[in-house]
Amino acid sequence: MKDGLSKKAYEPIPEGEEFEPFIPASESPLEFTLKSVVAGIFFGILFGAANAYLGLRSGLTISTSIPVAVMTVAAFKALQAMGSKSNILEANMSQTIGSASSSVASGVIFTLPALFLWGLDPTLVQMTMLAMFGGLLGVLFMIPLRRFLIQKEHGHLPYPEGTACAEVLVASQSGGGRAKNVFIGLGLGMLLKTLTSWIRVIRDDVHFDVPFLKKGQIGFDISAALFGVGYILGPRIAAIMVGGGLLSWLVIIPVIAYWGEGRLIPLYPETSMLIPDMSPGLIWTSYIRYIGAGAVAAGGIITLIKSIPTMIESFRIGAQQLKARLENSGVQIPRTAQDLPLSVVGIGAAIIVAAMAIVPHVFGNLDSFAVRLVGAILVAIFAFFFVTVSSRIVGLVGVTSNPTSGMTIASLLATSSIFLLLGWTDDIGKVAALTIGCVVAIAASIAGDTSQDLKTGFLLGATPRRQQIGELVGVLTSATFVCLAVMLLDKAYGFGTPELPAPQAKLMQVVIDGVLQNSLPWILVGIGVVIALACELFRIPSLPFAVGVYLPLSTFTPLFLGGLLRMFLEKKASSPEAASSRREKGVLLGSGLVGGEGLLGIGIAAVAFTQGSVPKGLGFDWAGAAAPFVAFSVFVVLVLVFYRSCTESK
Secondary structure (H helix, E strand, O other): OOOOOOHHHOOOOOOOOOOOOOOOOOOOOOOOOHHHHHHHHHHHHHHHHHHHHHHHHHOOOOOOHHHHHHHHHHHHHHHHHOOOOOOHHHHHHHHHHHHHHHHHHHHHHHHOHHHHHOOOOOOHHHHHHHHHHHHHHHHHHHHHHHHHHHHHOOOOOOOHHHHHHHHHHHHHOOOOOHHHHHHHHHHHHHHHHHHHHHOOOOOOEEEEEOOOOOOOEEEEEOOHHHHHHHHHHOHHHHHHHHHHHHHHHHHHHHHHHHHOOOOOOOOOOOOOOOHHHOOHHHHHHHHHHHHHHHHHHHHHHHHHHHOHHHHHHHHHHHHHHHHHHHHOOOOOOOHHHOOOOHHHHHHHHHHHHHHHHHOOOOOOOOOOHHHHHHHHHHHHHHHHHHHHHHHHHHHHHOOOOOOHHHHHHHHHHHHHHHHHHHOOOOHHHHHHHHHHHHHHHHHHHHHHHHHHHHHHHHHHOOOHHHHHHHHHHHHHHHHHHHHHHHHHHHHHOOOOOOOOOOHHHHHHHHHHHHHHHOOOOHHHHHHHHHHHHHHHHOOOOHHHHHHHHHOOHHHHHHHHHHHHHHHHHHHOOOOHHHHHHHHHHHHHHHHHHHHHHHHHHHHHHHHHHHHOOOOOOOOOHHHHHHHHHHHHHHHHHHHHHHHHHHHOOO
């Protein structure tokens, strides 16, 4: 057994040479086994629900491939002690199935909560069908791209999560305590969430007014999950995001406060309250979210425009690869290069499009088959386009940084504009536009996850055809549970509340309402567009900065601290190997924090659903005026435990 991946796992393949994976094509170990499928489904349900909670709270989601892989290895080692042997490709199949749920959750929480915000609550059946259709389309449309993006572009497209996951699985073959870090993170995340949201003995957020700055305010969420996300993203992206938040809360809000001090009439879109009477939070709600919406929309579209050369090249070379495959259909293909047949892709996509057109309530209450058919065709066009974009982008920046929201906004803008021209501007039109965007968002999201998983399989020597089937299984088995978790969270907390602001879905609601009702405050939106363009001018990634402008600053302060801690740990490491070890431990701990807080959040929602209200807890009045400092002190303890766990020697 080899000790690790070879150097060629990171280098381009010379012309005429074949890449040798960890498990060669000449061997055929078990992959798609009952054990791997059951483990993948179980971990997928857990982390899918946790990612849904994280996205509804912060507007951000993460890739869960690595924590699912680590927990799978731990579970398989426990089973091995009881006489059940397993191999690395079984573990890879489990993480392939399990990680699909997080991408389904991303697309769902970015869009469907807008229906609840409109008071047009969807049914579980409708939500599940949308999730399944989007997930299946994303996997199917990715299949013909694999040979080009994963195989031919090896060494040029790193697929960071996919490569890291392969390294984790290979290293786990020789033992190690990686799973311990995930479980520590799970415990810490659950403990802090218990203190802030169940027994409620400490505050879950703190805010401090900035002296001498009118309505300037700095907030801080006491969230283990956000801190973990910051460590996973790293210092650069975390700093860019918090920079956008600081611009909103320490510059734009004070500017609006000073400017509006002498105004005697409300500033549109606010119709009743004067600016001097508004709190910083109300100014953010009334004005900043429109500026942020413009910035996010512009950042997403800029990202897509910059990807056009890549997309054209992908389509061109992809078409050549398809032609070559058809011409060499009789050639014997090695196990490690076998994809699902193109006939499965074509027939499967056609069945899904037909189902969306035939089933009455997929896109809401559209009675006309012709209208539903138009919607289904739009879904197929946008999904295929953005699957190609997503698969390429995640190869460079990873799943966590995939601009799914930008792609969704572009789809919604195009669809809403078409509906506006056709006169479909009522609630039916809004629901149809949003649900079309939902399917596209899920397709783009799952395509990114599928690409990373296929990269892991490429390095390990998995069979692509079996992995693609595993992705389809992951979508079908997790869709219902993800949608059920979303419905539970709405019943317990309500979307748009401080606990679950559902920022991405709120953004989609603003976009659709603004286009169909022609009610957007275009001056504010235009300011956001200018901010995004200015970022590009100064070579700052516009989309993450725009997300910082759009979301509350309190979301990004713990995230920023997580990124800072990662930078500090890696710089103070005694060697590159020690820095790599600290990075890996921290990523696993951070993933555990996300999972722990998310799972307990779902648990609290389930209790609230059965009891009719969220647990009131003991309250934090015992701390009096020191309550914010007590909460922050508890967070500091979390950071210290995290630091020690990352730096302890083996």
